[in-house]
Amino acid sequence: MLDMLIRNGDVVDGTGAPRRKADVGIKDGKIVAINGSNGDGATEASQVIDATGKIVAPGFVDIHTHYDAQAFWDPTLSPSPLHGVTTVIGGNCGFTIAPLGLDPSTKNPADGEYLMRMLARVEGMPLEPLRDGVPWDWTTYGEFLDRMDGTLSINAGFMVGHSAIRRVVMGEESTQREATPEEMAELKRLLRDGIEAGGLGFSSSWARTHNDADGAMVPSRYASRDELVALAGVCRDFEGTSLELIPCVGPFEDWALNLMADMSAAAGRQLNWNVMLVNSANYDDCVEKLHAGDVAREKGGKVVALTVPVNLGVRLCFASGFGLDALPEWETHMFGSKAEKIAMLSDPDRRRHLDELAQQPSPLRGLADWQSKVIYDTVSPQNEQYRGRLVAEIAEEEGKSPWDALCDIVVADELQTSFGTPAARESDDDWKARVDVIRDSRAVIGASDAGAHLDFLASFNYSTYLLGRGVREAGALGLEEAIQLMTDEQAQLYGISKRGRLEEGWHADVIVFDEATVDSEEIRMNYDVPGGSGRLFAKAVGMDHVVCNGEEIVRNGEFTQARPGTVLRSGTHTYTPDIN
16 A cells, blocks of 8 residues: 555656656655556555646755754744745855854853854844754754754755854854964864765855854855865765855956866865846846856866846845845944834934935945835734835825834834835746746756845745746746756756656655646745744745655645654765766
């Protein structure tokens, strides 16, 4: 008897092949029959899912997330599985929460406080869940991975982060200087230990936007070029490893192209960089950046751009201050306590001074165009009337300046108001440009950043968004191709064994959805984060069933109690793809 039978669906297997009517039989976490083609003809099953009129496909693979911390306070890794994701990669940008140092006086793990404050700053994670929801009781990378075994709803693998190992080896001096030869040897040892324990490779960042809570650059930004290339080279000795890097923000200069190429060649592994947002207006710039793949190929490496297939609308919130802290001279103010920020925004003089700072000439001055902002979510009953309205309209109606109108709403909500600029709807030309890039072998769909920027950006829903808006509404690409570009392509890039396709003998990571309705619900604030903070959240429409390792984890858009996810470990659950 089968454990599960998904009957009478249109199977899209992830290879790009045309759909076909078939039954999918599952036993012991594996796909054992597609239409009974293994000859056993099994038709009895403990659970039968009727997929008549629905698409049956492999679960999506999201290769750029920051679920490292959330895994401990939300082992469902929501909302990604609601949108059909069954495998994620975390530990990106060099920002991992393992390993930790050992305090010589107390013999307790050290560096947790620094790493959590760094994550709060660079990845927009509230401090409360980082402090209260994460145990911080490991020192080695292996102990960190072991803590997640048997707890997750979906499969998750993690890179070893550069900033984390630098902090352990160099302490406070990790944000002051380059490493000495002795420290380099220790950095290599820690990275090697992490990969031997199952880390999927090495991640780092040189992005100028990545600064820690003390205002210094994050540790990886103090590394020399030689350090980055040498650490990348450690991966060459281990099966199934990869590289991830943010080299810079903005156009690539020759140093960035050559750095990524040299890191990939040193490792003999693919390197993916983050992030490319494509539309018709910036298409030529994006194509120019794809040249990084050509430079790498000439040097014997492989460099791939991560691109997220959604238009992003920035959402701002004074509670975290993320994004707002980039306005001129706002950083210190946004790192104040809740009480301090409420007092500042309540005082007319201090409020006026803050706006004067924001209106100084800067690349981000548009962020402070208060009149153009829309109020998305509010908390106070007196603010319910403002939901969905333009700040300019509210200000005119109440006889206030847009800034004063916004501040009054924010203070009444005790800073929890979510506001921002709506994302523009894609034109046909935007979709054409976007699809041209994601079809390019030098790019891959990814960069959801799920688990990070909780109240600032929401691209965790890219899979259902692409299926609903790009495939069904715009007709920019076919369903079979879209599924391949979100499943098999990522699994092959990272060498994730027997996932990303529906094939006999492969792991049963399967989704069942309605192609006529699949989409993302409207993004709203959800106040379910430990400590009461809000996060941007949306369920999916038309995603009926999500199965991971043969167990149903989502049924009719809601989580079940099953937690069958595998913690993916390099060499055990991954192989080394050919990068030539």
